[in-house]
Amino acid sequence: MAPSKTEVAPGTYTLLVENAGAVAHSLAVSGPGVSAAHTPTISPGGRAQLTVTLQTGTYDLWCPIDDHRALGMDTHLKVGGGGAAAPASNGATASTSGR
Ligand SMILES: [Cu+2]
Numbered sequence: 158m159a160p161s162k163t164e165v166a167p168g169t170y171t172l173l174v175e176n177a178g179a180v181a182h183s184l185a186v187s188g189p190g191v192s193a194a195h196t197p198t199i200s201p202g203g204r205a206q207l208t209v210t211l212q213t214g215t216y217d218l219w220c221p222i223d224d225h226r227a228l229g230m231d232t233h234l235k236v237g238g239g240g241a242a243a244p245a246s247n248g249a250t251a252s253t254s255g256r
Pocket of ligand 1: 182
């Protein structure tokens, strides 16, 4: 799991998720105001998008497929109140990797 940013300003983001691994993965997000929003299952080499509205706090990002989370496909994203304003495009990317 490799988010392009680990800290962003609050706002609505469309996460562009790319599966760089050899098996199917997905991306789920939970945190303030977001409860396990997730992409469909993404085939190896495939991409999906997930639009989430992020508030100040810390969000969990993980792969909900099988036991991938326990195998380390788990990361965090900090959303800060005092950071730079969100860019107009609000784009962020995350790549999945692994097994
Ligand atoms: Cu996975």
